[in-house]
Amino acid sequence: MGTAGRAHSARTHIDAGLNAMSFWKSRQAGGILLIILAALSFASLDTATKHATQLVPLLMLLWFRYAFQAVVTFALRFPAQKARLFATSNPRFQLLRGVLLLITSACSFFGLQYLPVGEFTAMAMLSPMVATAMAAWTLKNHVSPRRWMLMGLGLMGVLLVVRPGGQVFGWAVLFPVVLVTAYAWFQVLTSRLSGDENPYTTHFYTGLVGAVVMTPIMLFSWSSAALLSYWYWFVVVGFLGTFGHLMLIRAFNRANAVVLTPYLYMQIAFATVLGWIVFRHVPDGLAWAGIAVIAASGVGNAVLTSREAGGQRQ
DSSP states (O other): OOHHHHHHHHHHHHHHHHHHHHHHTSHHHHHHHHHHHHHHHHHHHHHHHHHHTTTSOHHHHHHHHHHHHHHHHHHHHHHHHGGGGGOOSOHHHHHHHHHHHHHHHHHHHHHTTTSOHHHHHHHHTTHHHHHHHHHHHHSOOOOOHHHHHHHHHHHHHHHHHSOTTSTTOSGGGHHHHHHHHHHHHHHHHHHHHGGGSOHHHHHHHHHHHHHHHHHHHHGGGOOHHHHHHSHHHHHHHHHHHHHHHHHHHHHHHHSOHHHHHHHHTHHHHHHHHHHHHHHOOOOOHHHHHHHHHHHHHHHHHHHHHHHHHHHHHO
16 A cells, blocks of 8 residues: 555544544434443442342332432422423423323332243333334324334344243233333323323422322331331332432433433343342343343344434424
């Protein structure tokens, strides 16, 4: 290669490096980093929950998770938003959305008592695809044959994880089934109405609704001794849930769902690794295959969404 060729190659590498640096300083790259941080937070939340429910009353922990979110969101956002923090044009939407997320969390807290973190997370990550099917039914959204095929592939992955004779086969699989259904409705409702709402107002009401609904239920399992002895686990669970959803909000303020959704599936990898580190659980061969199939179908669904969005812009 001559001098001119080497100079051109060097300029090409420099330009590529500058483009990469420019991308990672962009809002879109910031959104990707925030969504990865949210996925890590949610995987850590599930791991912490599985351990903490062995030490403290589950209903009390669930109440604290939402009370923490309401209090912290109020403390962080009221100085900036003042009374606008409470302004909502869809109070019934906020109530129903909060109840659906509470059902999702309750299924997670109960289900993680009986199921491994990695497999549970993999099954829960079917929610976006189930939400697509529900949107086709309720909102009359068009769903392409490829997307239906990807949803079928995800279901096959779940069957590999929960097959008879597997590590997680049993009645406890009802928890992720209810979770996926509730969270899918939560996503459909959010997609339909959230454009009218400030995301931090919605975040505050989500915590408030969960805390209010859980207060009379939690009183039957209140334990001052557990709170005094294991207060740090209450704080960890409350912080991870609140922090994860705040990172989610910040991520979607920087980039759109088409770009960010594939990175959410990193939560499966994070959860599986944390389950191995903390609980020494390793999925068996077919469960690994099922987890991979679920993740692949989810990422494929996100990529298909990206292509369809690109086609609509052209």
